[in-house]
Amino acid sequence: AQSVTQPDIHITVSEGASLELRCNYSYGATPYLFWYVQSPGQGLQLLLKYFSGDTLVQGIKGFEAEFKRSQSSFNLRKPSVHWSDAAEYFCAVGASSGGGADGLTFGKGTHLIIQP
Amino acid sequence: DAGITQSPRHKVTETGTPVTLRCHQTENHRYMYWYRQDPGHGLRLIHYSYGVKDTDKGEVSDGYSVSRSKTEDFLLTLESATSSQTSVYFCAHRGGQSGELFFGEGSRLTVL
Numbered sequence: 001a002q003s004v005t006q007p008d009i010h011i012t013v014s015e016g017a018s019l020e021l022r023c024n025y026s027y028g029a030t031p032y033l034f035w036y037v038q039s040p041g042q043g044l045q046l047l048l049k050y051f052s053g054d055t056l057v058q059g060i061k062g063f064e065a066e067f068k069r070s071q072s073s074f075n076l077r078k079p080s081v082h083w084s085d086a087a088e089y090f091c092a093v094g095a096s097s098g099g100g101a102d103g104l105t106f107g108k109g110t111h112l113i114i115q116p
Numbered sequence: 117d118a119g120i121t122q123s124p125r126h127k128v129t130e131t132g133t134p135v136t137l138r139c140h141q142t143e144n145h146r147y148m149y150w151y152r153q154d155p156g157h158g159l160r161l162i163h164y165s166y167g168v169k170d171t172d173k174g175e176v177s178d179g180y181s182v183s184r185s186k187t188e189d190f191l192l193t194l195e196s197a198t199s200s201q202t203s204v205y206f207c208a209h210r211g212g213q214s215g216e217l218f219f220g221e222g223s224r225l226t227v228l
Contacts, residue, residue, distance in 0.1 A: 032214045043118070043206060043219040044159075051214035090158060094215040101166055101210070103149050103174065104217055108158040 002027040002093045006107035013081050014115045021076040021110050023091030032094035033074040034104065035065055039087045047089075050074065061085070086114045119143045120220035122207050128226045135194040137223050139207030141187075147210035148190040149174075149217060150182060152203040159206065165190055197227045 003026040013019050025031055032051045036044040048059025055067040065076045074091060088111050092104040121140045129135055139148065147166055151159040151174075161174030163182040171182050179201060183191045194201055204224050208217040 032216075034216055043221045044217075046216055046218070049214055049216050092217075101147055101164075101215070102172070103151075103161045103164050103208075103210075104215065105161075105175075106151075106159040108156060 002031065002095060002105045004091050004093050004105055004107035006089075006091055006110050008110045009108070010111045010113065012113040012115055015083055016080050019076075019078045019081045019085070019112070021089050021091075021112070023074045023076065023107060024072050025074060025091070025093045026072065027093055027095070029095075030069070032104075033065075033067060034092040034094070035059065035063070035074075035076045036090045036092060036106075037061075037087045038090065038109075044090065047076070081112075081114055083114045083116070086112055088112070118209065118218035118220060119145075120207055120209060120218070122205075122220040122223045124223060125221065126224050128228065129197055130228050131198055132196050135197050135225065135227075137192045137205055137207075137225070139190040139192070139220060141190075141209055143209075144187055145209035145211070146187075148184070149208045149210070150180075150190070150192045151206045151208065152176065152201075153206060153222070154203050162192065162205075194225075197225075199227050201225065202227045 005024045034049045035047040050067045091107045094104045123138045149164040150162040160176045165171045165184045181193045207220045
């Protein structure tokens with residue numbers, strides 16, 4: 001069974017600084033990987049996804065993530081954060097076999113705090 | 117907008133009472149999912165459906181049942197609610213070939 005670890009429960013970053021959120025996954029084959037963002041009281045919004053091809057993927061809101069098979073990682077990055085980026089971020093993995101029909105497995109989330 | 121409507125959005129109920137949460141979609145999505153979100157646990161899959169009357173259990177299915185009698189509606193039922201089922205419940209549908217999910221706004225359930 002697949003699993004996801006987000007090692008950082010909370011991260012505090014100054015506005016304008018760069019950001020990296022860590023995600024490690026466990027899955028026997030090449031996984032489908034995702035990052036979601038959740039603002040307070042809202043549902044989850046897909047930021048970006050990886051399922052094949054270029055290991056550096058671009059997403060919405062200026063985010064990118066890099067798939068590193070050797071490290072079983074899919075870290076999320078942004079060169080310069082804005083106060084509006086304060087939110088909860090979730091990494092998720094899906095099974096490539098069966099097209100992920102049985103849903104995604106989520107990490108426990110990283111709460112991002114932006115300091116002025 | 118994921119094209120999913122969840123109802124009710126908020127509900128307070130008492131231990132032992134039955135509760136049904138509804139997930140409605142109008143875009144003919146085949147695959148639908150119910151997750152629960154709890155602090156420190158992220159999102160955990162309760163049940164999912166891969167077609168009308170076709171459902172399967174997820175990671176945390178104990179105490180929950182689901183039904184899908186038509187494509188548009190995926191119902192989650194707590195036969196006898198317990199305080200441990202206090203949570204925010206999210207419905208989602210699958211889009212695309214890579215399995216990404218699109219979520220509704222959530223239903224906050226409080227069991228007293």
